[in-house]
Amino acid sequence: MRPLVIAIDGPAGAGKSTIAKALATALGIEYLDTGAMYRGVTYEVLRRGLEATDVDAVARVARDVRFEQTANSLHVNGDDATAAIRTPAVDAAVSHVAANSAVRSELRERQRQWIAERGGGVVEGRDIGSVVFPDATLKVYLMASPRVRAQRRVAQHGGDVDEIARAITERDERDSTRDDSPLRQMPDAVVVDTSERSIDAVVAHIRELIVARTELS
Numbered sequence: 001m002r003p004l005v006i007a008i009d010g011p012a013g014a015g016k017s018t019i020a021k022a023l024a025t026a027l028g029i030e031y032l033d034t035g036a037m038y039r040g041v042t043y044e045v046l047r048r049g050l051e052a053t054d055v056d057a058v059a060r061v062a063r064d065v066r067f068e069q070t071a072n073s074l075h076v077n078g079d080d081a082t083a084a085i086r087t088p089a090v091d092a093a094v095s096h097v098a099a100n101s102a103v104r105s106e107l108r109e110r111q112r113q114w115i116a117e118r119g120g121g122v123v124e125g126r127d128i129g130s131v132v133f134p135d136a137t138l139k140v141y142l143m144a145s146p147r148v149r150a151q152r153r154v155a156q157h158g159g160d161v162d163e164i165a166r167a168i169t170e171r172d173e174r175d176s177t178r179d180d181s182p183l184r185q186m187p188d189a190v191v192v193d194t195s196e197r198s199i200d201a202v203v204a205h206i207r208e209l210i211v212a213r214t215e216l217s
């Protein structure tokens, strides 16, 4: 049987983590945050005093790094890095790490392995429906207006809305224009705008889509 893979892609602040976690709980399957993996590599790169733009050194870190990941935590080489992967320093460096093809191919393999071990799951990222799992059961592309996305970040982590909106736009730009696996909306993805909808409403909508999809196959 084909594994049940729900791919959730979209830009920063669209609500991916919240929705993907709630959806996984509702479905009784596991959740994988692939952004946390790119952040984990970045954390280790910075911890070692390396430059995020040093392609070979960063690739070596990605191949060697050991992760223990749950829905709400990430340990990097045994250290709890759950909070440290969300700092502005990691935010600023992570898109350079994510543009590194050797890093992407290493993490892609780990993500496929994660699904192979479980037989399915909800996987959240930027290239899940396009590259990692092109045959996913359902591909969802979540989006929200830039202002709403910045406001959500501020509500969670504080800061200035305009400044954060600018940083988000810059990161989106780098994520969507990189050569390797850029963020893009796949033609077979269902686009869901979360700007004006509650978490529950979005999760319920996606569950209906999954039912329709699995009944058809």
Ligand code: DC
Residues within 6 Å of the ligand: 012, 034, 035, 036, 038, 039, 094, 095, 098, 124, 125, 126, 127, 128, 171, 175
């Ligand atoms: O979702 P996030 O903000 O935690 O993602 C962190 C960075 O990693 C972001 O700049 C995009 C990148 N990323 C990626 O390139 N591919 C993924 N599958 C997930 C995240």
